Amino acid sequence: MSKLHFTTKHANAATVQHNWIVVDGTNQTVGRMCARIAAILRGKTKAYYTPHVDCGDNVIVINCDKVILTGNKMEEKVYDRFSGYPGGRKEEIAKDLLKRRPEVVIERAVKGMLPKNRLGRKMYKKLYVYAGPNHPHTAQQPKELKLGK
Secondary structure: OOOOOOOOOOOOOOOOOOEEEEEEOOOEEEHHHHHHHHHHHHOOOOOOOOOOOOOOOOEEEHHHHHHHHHOOOHHOEEEEOOOOOOOOEEEEEEEHHHHHHHHHHHHHHHHHHHOOHHHHHHHHEEEEEOOOOOOOOOOHEEEEEOOOO
16 A cells, blocks of 8 residues: 655746736725735735745736825824935825825835845835826736725
8 A cells, every 4th residue: 555645836936927916095994905915915815825936926006095094194104214314314294195105105015014035025026006097017917906995
């Protein structure tokens, strides 16, 4: 009688297929939406997820200027950046940043949820965020993903 041998299949660059997905940010909560996007970018939604391989899909976010921040975050959440020079720290509240550059709110939230290594940087490059309803990636025939509120 022979023994059964089960082997685990690991994904690699040759076996992974990267799809294109469109997410509409209209009336979506920023944290919940970005958590789903980060999981898609990592590839955790796929059956053959492998932690050390980039298994994720390309994600296009449209209408990011219509996202929602819950609670008092619109007035109290502070985004800061530093130029590298003395006195070069600049702060901006979420309400002002959403008016000026709404893409940054989504990009920074998703980037914080990805791994902090070269694989995470590669995953982050597959995120495309646009303030309006139009995007230049129609040639890739992206599939629309409906997120619950």
